[in-house]
Amino acid sequence: MELKELIRPLEVLEIVGDASVEIAGIQSDSRKVEKGFLFVAVRGVSVDGHAYIEGAAGKGAAAIICEEIPSDENIHTFGNNPVFIRVKDSAEALGKVLSAWYENPSDNLILVGVTGTNGKTTIATLLYEMFRKMGHKVGLLSTVCNYIDGEAIPTDHTTPDPVTLHSLMARMVEAGCEYAFMEVSSHSIDQKRISGLSFDGGIFTNLTRDHLDYHKTVENYLKAKKKFFDDLPASAFALTNADDKSGLVMLQNTAAKKLTYSLRMLADFKGKILESHFEGTEMLINGREVMTRFVGRFNAYNLLAVYGAAVSLGKDPEEVLVVLSDLHSVSGRFQTIQSPAGYTAIVDYAHTPDALVNVLNSIHEVLDGSGRVITVVGCGGNRDKGKRPIMAKEASRLSDQLILTSDNPRFEEPDEIIRDMVAGLNAADMEHTLCITDRTQAIKTATMLAKKGDVILVAGKGHEDYQEIKGVKHHFDDREKLREIFATQQQ
Numbered sequence: 001m002e003l004k005e006l007i008r009p010l011e012v013l014e015i016v017g018d019a020s021v022e023i024a025g026i027q028s029d030s031r032k033v034e035k036g037f038l039f040v041a042v043r044g045v046s047v048d049g050h051a052y053i054e055g056a057a058g059k060g061a062a063a064i065i066c067e068e069i070p071s072d073e074n075i076h077t078f079g080n081n082p083v084f085i086r087v088k089d090s091a092e093a094l095g096k097v098l099s100a101w102y103e104n105p106s107d108n109l110i111l112v113g114v115t116g117t118n119g120k121t122t123i124a125t126l127l128y129e130m131f132r133k134m135g136h137k138v139g140l141l142s143t144v145c146n147y148i149d150g151e152a153i154p155t156d157h158t159t160p161d162p163v164t165l166h167s168l169m170a171r172m173v174e175a176g177c178e179y180a181f182m183e184v185s186s187h188s189i190d191q192k193r194i195s196g197l198s199f200d201g202g203i204f205t206n207l208t209r210d211h212l213d214y215h216k217t218v219e220n221y222l223k224a225k226k227k228f229f230d231d232l233p234a235s236a237f238a239l240t241n242a243d244d245k246s247g248l249v250m251l252q253n254t255a256a257k258k259l260t261y262s263l264r265m266l267a268d269f270k271g272k273i274l275e276s277h278f279e280g281t282e283m284l285i286n287g288r289e290v291m292t293r294f295v296g297r298f299n300a301y302n303l304l305a306v307y308g309a310a311v312s313l314g315k316d317p318e319e320v321l322v323v324l325s326d327l328h329s330v331s332g333r334f335q336t337i338q339s340p341a342g343y344t345a346i347v348d349y350a351h352t353p354d355a356l357v358n359v360l361n362s363i364h365e366v367l368d369g370s371g372r373v374i375t376v377v378g379c380g381g382n383r384d385k386g387k388r389p390i391m392a393k394e395a396s397r398l399s400d401q402l403i404l405t406s407d408n409p410r411f412e413e414p415d416e417i418i419r420d421m422v423a424g425l426n427a428a429d430m431e432h433t434l435c436i437t438d439r440t441q442a443i444k445t446a447t448m449l450a451k452k453g454d455v456i457l458v459a460g461k462g463h464e465d466y467q468e469i470k471g472v473k474h475h476f477d478d479r480e481k482l483r484e485i486f487a488t489q490q491q
């Protein structure tokens, strides 16, 4: 494709060279540039892509998009004398040229984004499963795995980088997908990874403390989430949780059709919990009764969002409820495993104070005082340190026995992370708290302490099948550990 075609959607400030040059591919990472590529220099979190312009040109880049063209006397000596395009914002330009390169795949998909602190994976995955059950070809971009209809593509991001993101969208269109559901992380909004996508709907779940290592303040975090709704077109819907204190704020400046869901007040999609147990929850949705296989109040919110989105996309409410009652829990989200000794283990991805409180409250609602709760939890390294003492305190408050352990220590010392957690506990909390750094031993200890009717919550890692220590991912799966232990109990 010619460069001038690719840059048509951009507000170009300056062109140095002939824009009719043919482009062979697009990259924002100089290390992946090949002969004839367009390199987009993006200012990153740790380094500035502008520092790699010369390197990209050396690898044969035919054109460079950047915010600052290197000084005159230098540029003609770079590689094959690439064409320079100056724009105000390279990150935004990157998504737009990628979309043009793939002939705007998101225009040919009904694309819905889900944002918020907790519940994104659950809602996006359930929508994907629901629309497939309804006979459609569907794409999914999520923390756990990406899917192009039935084909699984592993991921290590919640929202992929723009180059990967647009190529996945193109593959979805090629595979005949009609719908795509994706998680939109606050990082991706802030870094404009979603630039160039045209959304048909946006869903907000909730906003509580997380990622302050990156956003620094809750206000910045909120602003990042809100920007997603500010940028939605009038043709899209914006569906929000009216019970969350940031829910209506998200809709303040959106042009999209405003819709709400709630368990507490009048809303477009109104729910009520009738009964809950470990097998599922019976609820009322817009006056109709439905039995679901999900546990907990937070999941009632997720199901309302799924219902609201499906109905907003034109699906028949009756059909939506039938399919909803047939959906199963998402990998590592309130996943229950029964022990032969008669207690229940729950593996959940709760890695924020709010998620932990929600999961523990849901367990108490079902237990209703009939068994003890033993919680095994740690905090990730190189992430928001402020959440550590809060998570420990909440876990202590809502558990009969607490075992603090390692999550993904990354480049931090596991014992120091546990010390940061212990700082949130007082002497009374410590009476029912153990610190066991080795996660396998921590889980084993919990199973030794549990009796018939009790619940063990293993929180923080959910679907993850690894433990990341000093840059190396070692195989580790909470569910596998529990099943191994239960197999020995059966003998």
Ligand SMILES: CC(=O)N[C@H]1[C@@H](OP(=O)(O)OP(=O)(O)OC[C@H]2O[C@@H](n3ccc(=O)[nH]c3=O)[C@H](O)[C@@H]2O)O[C@H](CO)[C@@H](O)[C@@H]1O[C@H](C)C(=O)N[C@@H](C)C(=O)N[C@H](CCC(=O)O)C(=O)O
Pocket (backbone or CB within 6 Å): 028, 029, 030, 031, 042, 043, 044, 045, 046, 047, 048, 049, 050, 052, 143, 156, 157, 158, 159, 160, 161, 162, 185, 186, 187, 188, 191, 193
């Ligand atoms: C902190 C963060 O979010 N970083 C993301 C960011 O990287 P960055 O800004 O640090 O990039 P950089 O290394 O500074 O480089 C800047 C530019 O120079 C380029 N470069 C760099 C080096 C070089 O030799 N040549 C070159 O051209 C890079 O390709 C890049 O375009 O942009 C990259 C490309 O999009 C991301 O892969 C990267 O994610 C890192 C690996 C990460 O761990 N991110 C996590 C925190 C994250 O994004 N999490 C969210 C939410 C998680 C949740 O669900 O709660 C997610 O969406 O996954």
Ligand SMILES: Nc1ncnc2c1ncn2[C@@H]1O[C@H](COP(=O)(O)OP(=O)(O)OP(=O)(O)O)[C@@H](O)[C@H]1O
Pocket (backbone or CB within 6 Å): 116, 117, 118, 119, 120, 121, 122, 123, 143, 158, 183, 205, 206, 298, 299, 301, 302, 332, 333, 334, 348, 349, 350, 351, 354, 355, 356, 358, 359, 462
């Ligand atoms: N609607 C909700 N409100 C509060 N907590 C929730 C909600 N849904 C799920 N959770 C809790 O948060 C955890 C993560 O859920 P999920 O993976 O769906 O969220 P996410 O937003 O995708 O998270 P991430 O940002 O890590 O990708 C769950 O394991 C559960 O403990």
Ligand SMILES: N[C@H](CCC[C@H](N)C(=O)O)C(=O)O
Pocket (backbone or CB within 6 Å): 158, 351, 379, 380, 381, 383, 407, 408, 460, 461, 464
């Ligand atoms: N997407 C989140 C997941 C955290 C999961 C938890 N297990 C941890 O490693 O902290 C993050 O990267 O911050």
Ligand SMILES: [Mg+2]
Pocket (backbone or CB within 6 Å): 120, 121, 122, 142, 143, 144, 158, 183
């Ligand atoms: Mg997720």
